Amino acid sequence: MESPAVNEIAAGLGGEKLEVFRKLNLLEQHRVESFKDWPFPETSSCSISKMAEAGFYWTGTKRENDTATCFVCGKTLDGWESEDDPWKEHLKHAPQCEFVKLSCAEKDLTPLWLKFYKTEENLNEELDKLTPPPNITCIYNPIVYASQLHCDYLRRYMDGPKKLVFIGMNPGPNGMAQTGIPFGNVRTVKVLMQLSGSVDKPPVEHPKRPVNGLDCRIEEPSGVRLWELFLRLAGNMEIFSQQCFVHNFCPLSFFDEAGKNLTPSELKGPYKKQLRDFCCEALEKQLVLLKPQVIVAVGEYVMTVLKHSAYCKSDSVSVLRLPHPSPRSANNSNWPEKAQTFLEDNNLIHFMRNEA
Numbered sequence: 001m002e003s004p005a006v007n008e009i010a011a012g013l014g015g016e017k018l019e020v021f022r023k024l025n026l027l028e029q030h031r032v033e034s035f036k037d038w039p040f041p042e043t044s045s046c047s048i049s050k051m052a053e054a055g056f057y058w059t060g061t062k063r064e065n066d067t068a069t070c071f072v073c074g075k076t077l078d079g080w081e082s083e084d085d086p087w088k089e090h091l092k093h094a095p096q097c098e099f100v101k102l103s104c105a106e107k108d109l110t111p112l113w114l115k116f117y118k119t120e121e122n123l124n125e126e127l128d129k130l131t132p133p134p135n136i137t138c139i140y141n142p143i144v145y146a147s148q149l150h151c152d153y154l155r156r157y158m159d160g161p162k163k164l165v166f167i168g169m170n171p172g173p174n175g176m177a178q179t180g181i182p183f184g185n186v187r188t189v190k191v192l193m194q195l196s197g198s199v200d201k202p203p204v205e206h207p208k209r210p211v212n213g214l215d216c217r218i219e220e221p222s223g224v225r226l227w228e229l230f231l232r233l234a235g236n237m238e239i240f241s242q243q244c245f246v247h248n249f250c251p252l253s254f255f256d257e258a259g260k261n262l263t264p265s266e267l268k269g270p271y272k273k274q275l276r277d278f279c280c281e282a283l284e285k286q287l288v289l290l291k292p293q294v295i296v297a298v299g300e301y302v303m304t305v306l307k308h309s310a311y312c313k314s315d316s317v318s319v320l321r322l323p324h325p326s327p328r329s330a331n332n333s334n335w336p337e338k339a340q341t342f343l344e345d346n347n348l349i350h351f352m353r354n355e356a
């Protein structure tokens with residue numbers, strides 16, 4: 001029953017302040033707890049949780065137990081019937097109330113991008129517990145050390161659900177591993193997305209794989225190809241992001257002792273499956289938040305992992321595979337042309353241009 005907002009607010013408050021909040025019934029959780037003797041079950045329209053969401057706390061007595069009061073305007077209403085809608089009753093009897101005017105449940109106070117970021121933080125916690133294969137010397141997680149840029153990207157470009165979501169595999173060494181933004185080569189991030197900010201270092205940095213953030217001078221060819229094509233077709237990032245979003249399946253980059261970049265599909269041992277399973281679990285939650293109609297796997301690895309996704313099994317969701325833009329793939333010098341044809345053939349460009 002506890003909403004993330006409650007936990008956040010409670011974590012930010014000392015015990016004393018929380019007690020004042022409780023007395024004032026400021027938090028939805030506290031209003032729920034105030035209902036000691038309510039005559040309606042959770043299945044009714046005016047259940048305790050729906051009453052509390054609409055701002056009411058219990059002010060009843062043993063003899064008259066169906067009385068509740070708004071924590072903002074103080075309006076007390078009794079004579080409730082099980083089919084009454086607490087928001088509607090609130091509006092009818094106290095239209096001047098600032099809370100009912102907002103008509104926003106506490107759970108909706110947490111913006112979508114922050115809910116999404118929480119799924120990423122939870123995934124990071126799970127991945128931290130795993131033991132990587134012995135040939136991996138360094139693991140970079142740019143969602144942690146480039147969190148400022150990463151969160152700026154989410155905050156600015158994830159203001160609501162998306163119809164089309166592109167999913168890459170994991171951070172490229174000179175792209176997301178520098179900027180925290182999927183396929184985010186420095187020039188795209190600075191010039192086309194107009195994002196700026198500092199990037200910290202991973203806990204163990206490979207000497208051949210320095211993290212220089214937006215000062216990185218090496219281009220990420222996959223990022224250049226992908227974003228330049230997408231933004232050329234869309235017009236700009238503002239238009240693109242209205243209906244589309246680019247995300248990476250796995251937040252980690254892996255390097256061996258020589259500094260060679262190993263992708264999740266190239267990993268060995270039980271870690272490979274554990275990593276995939278935790279990332280799948282997080283992706284499932286992320287897709288439920290973003291609600292895309294079309295999911296484009298960028299590359300074969302992501303296409304394969306999406307076969308495990310319950311969200312992708314729905315008849316109303318299509319899953320497509322776009323070849324990976326990496327120049328490391330064979331016969332890939334004409335990727336921009338191939339990708340444009342793919343987007344045209346699958347009728348995806350109108351999402352990118354925000355045309356209906």
Ligand SMILES: [Zn+2]
Nearest residue numbers: 070072073097
């Ligand atoms: Zn009110």
